[in-house]
Amino acid sequence: MAETALITGASGGIGLELAKVFASKGHPLVLVARSEALRSTAAELAATHKVRCEVILQDLTEPGAAQATFEEAARLGVQVDILVNNAGFATYGYFTDLDLQKELNLIQLNIAALVHLSGLFLPGMKARRAGRILNIASTAAFVPGPLMATYYASKAFVLSWTEALATEMRGSGVTLTCLCPGPTATGFQTRAAMTDSKLVQNRDGLMTAEAVALAGYEGTMRGTDIVIPGGRNRITAFATRLFPRAQLARTVMNAQEKTGH
Numbered sequence: 001m002a003e004t005a006l007i008t009g010a011s012g013g014i015g016l017e018l019a020k021v022f023a024s025k026g027h028p029l030v031l032v033a034r035s036e037a038l039r040s041t042a043a044e045l046a047a048t049h050k051v052r053c054e055v056i057l058q059d060l061t062e063p064g065a066a067q068a069t070f071e072e073a074a075r076l077g078v079q080v081d082i083l084v085n086n087a088g089f090a091t092y093g094y095f096t097d098l099d100l101q102k103e104l105n106l107i108q109l110n111i112a113a114l115v116h117l118s119g120l121f122l123p124g125m126k127a128r129r130a131g132r133i134l135n136i137a138s139t140a141a142f143v144p145g146p147l148m149a150t151y152y153a154s155k156a157f158v159l160s161w162t163e164a165l166a167t168e169m170r171g172s173g174v175t176l177t178c179l180c181p182g183p184t185a186t187g188f189q190t191r192a193a194m195t196d197s198k199l200v201q202n203r204d205g206l207m208t209a210e211a212v213a214l215a216g217y218e219g220t221m222r223g224t225d226i227v228i229p230g231g232r233n234r235i236t237a238f239a240t241r242l243f244p245r246a247q248l249a250r251t252v253m254n255a256q257e258k259t260g261h
Contacts, residue, residue, distance in 0.1 A: 003082050015087065028052040039055050060109050067120070081132065090148055
């Protein structure tokens with residue numbers, strides 16, 4: 001029987017494409033997001049791919065939402081074999097100009113909820129000596145990110161944390177994979193209010209969410225620690241090792257300034 005996957009942030013973007021890939025491979029799903037539109041997505045995937053598809057409506061920016069998600073999965077009688085921590089968002093601008101509560105919500109969603117859900121589902125996987133966790137980071141994880149400081153730092157945490165736990169779990173039957181996509185054609189940039197940044201305006205080389213999701217799925221099933229989709233993104237990520245951090249920060253600042261600056 002195919003492993004059941006729980007996917008957070010499944011209502012759009014890479015999360016939605018991950019749900020489609022997992023469903024197409026015959027995996028039963030539990031989809032988590034705060035949008036009611038998730039129900040129609042689940043119904044469509046279930047009908048198209050003939051898989052069980054449950055929905056848990058939770059806003060993971062709320063501190064108690066991870067625990068509630070875990071308890072609801074248990075109530076539904078679902079054994080989560082694959083946990084996909086995809087939910088996340090970004091903010092754009094000078095830190096001192098941004099809404100502090102929104103920055104704290106970002107940390108709650110991108111970091112705390114990911115750790116909390118992993119901490120709840122991982123013991124069961126370890127006891128069964130079988131399981132997979134896919135955490136979504138970004139090529140932003142490899143550099144400091146002026147004008148998106150909290151977001152870049154959150155993804156650096158996700159990458160480092162996933163690498164560390166992947167090593168801790170070696171030989172246990174449980175694998176952890178970190179997916180680090182570069183700029184991807186989704187609604188992410190619009191939500192972050194950064195559509196007029198140089199990075200977004202120069203759309204050359206943007207990968208599709210479908211391609212990123214497929215790379216993430218395949219890496220997860222192989223048990224690969226780090227997946228960086230796209231040759232250009234892999235070169236960029238590894239090239240960051242060659243430059244001083246201060247220079248990298250200035251380069252990112254220049255790339256992310258609004259057009260006309």
